[in-house]
């Protein structure tokens with residue numbers, strides 16, 4: 286279980302997170318939605334310990350995330366970065382197998398990498414190419430394959446379907462749903478895509494103004510009477526969320 | 531002033547941490563091997579050319595300068611001592627600052643900016659172990675070799691100019707060079723090389739790791755690294771020369 290309590294994070298006078306409280310249960314799929322620039326990526330970087338909150342505490346299975354405990358947690362985590370963050374000095378398969386190559390599964394690393402690439406809809410013949418030779422959507426999927434390669438217990442997906450065509454987005458949504466349902470993985474996904482929310486989410490949390498504006502089960506989202514949430518789902522410009530300044 | 535002191539402190543901490551990772555596993559042999567080749571082997575052409583032309587020019591200068599007080603004969607001795615004690619290590623150090631420091635800083639800064647450093651962390655790999663330590667170790671070990679090559683080619687450049695253009699006898703030029711050089715000249719040259727290699731690599735890594743965001747951040751990190759490494763190498767050269775040869 287992952288709990289966040291009272292997380293604050295400010296960048297040079299720009300308060301991004303202003304008291305975030307959130308709980309994600311084991312084996313649960315939590316989807317975080319919210320406007321562009323609302324701090325979703327910052328929030329998961331805090332959970333991963335890549336950024337340190339100014340105030341507030343993050344615990345994972347009851348133990349606090351600290352620089353000391355971070356290494357132990359990260360061994361069980363997988364992360365897809367919004368920009369892919371592939372190592373451009375390494376071929377695709379070594380990116381995917383990065384963790385495996387440094388662990389006991391070294392001998393089968395390439396084989397596993399190719400299988401994971403197939404799961405995200407990529408053919409084996411790209412295994413020896415370099416990330417810079419791939420399209421944006423392909424890079425995203427390699428990043429996804431890398432995130433799931435070592436069968437982590439908790440996976441973070443930062444916008445897994447942006448830049449993908451609708452069919453490929455569907456494949457990825459199903460894949461994420463499957464790792465949660467079949468492998469019991471805990472997933473935290475950031476997305477703007479309501480189809481993704483539909484397929485992936487058990488629970489949804491909406492980040493707005495540095496706080497969790499609304500959180501609840503996906504089924505409760507339809508009937509929720511929060512004007513911010515309903516405007517976000519409907520995607521209209523009239524409502525409490527200002528789209529123009 | 532206070533900012534400069536703080537930056538110096540952060541650099542010192544960075545250096546200390548890098549060294550402390552030497553004692554703690556894992557050690558990434560593959561990354562180390564690649565760094566050895568990148569820093570050592572691929573620097574050979576530029577080191578050779580720089581040393582060759584400098585040695586040649588040095589011979590011409592000493593000859594014409596020496597002529598003012600009829601001391602043209604000292605060319606082999608002065609070329610040898612000038613190359614080995616000073617110009618070899620300093621020029622190779624500066625070339626490495628231009629070639630290796632800049633590429634390390636730009637590469638690591640780009641990795642930082644594109645979140646590859648964050649990605650390394652999430653894959654349970656310490657960026658200092660994977661990126662910094664192999665490069666610093668490789669540069670420290672390879673630089674003495676590069677300096678040895680530079681010294682030799684520099685002396686050869688002087689030899690070639692002296693025998694072809696200035697009318698020196700080939701055999702006695704060589705004999706004079708060998709007789710004149712002392713062991714301390716050579717060990718000090720190699721020791722300087724090791725120190726300069728360490729400086730070149732660690733400064734590149736430090737500037738890369740502390741790069742600001744965006745393409746501008748990468749550019750600034752690269753420029754800052756080359757300038758800082760060059761100045762530090764020249765300063766270190768002064769103090770090492772003082773330590774080895776003053777008395």
Ligand SMILES: Nc1ncnc2c1ncn2[C@@H]1O[C@H](COP(=O)(O)OP(=O)(O)OP(=O)(O)O)[C@@H](O)[C@H]1O
Pocket residue numbers: 296299301319320321322323324325326327328367
């Ligand atoms: N390292 C950083 N330094 C300074 N400011 C930052 C940093 N990282 C993020 N920010 C700022 O924090 C805010 C939130 O950024 P974040 O990337 O979390 O947005 P987001 O919700 O993920 O948006 P998007 O949906 O567009 O990806 C932005 O205003 C951004 O400028």
Ligand SMILES: [Mg+2]
Pocket residue numbers: 325326327367443
């Ligand atoms: Mg984001």
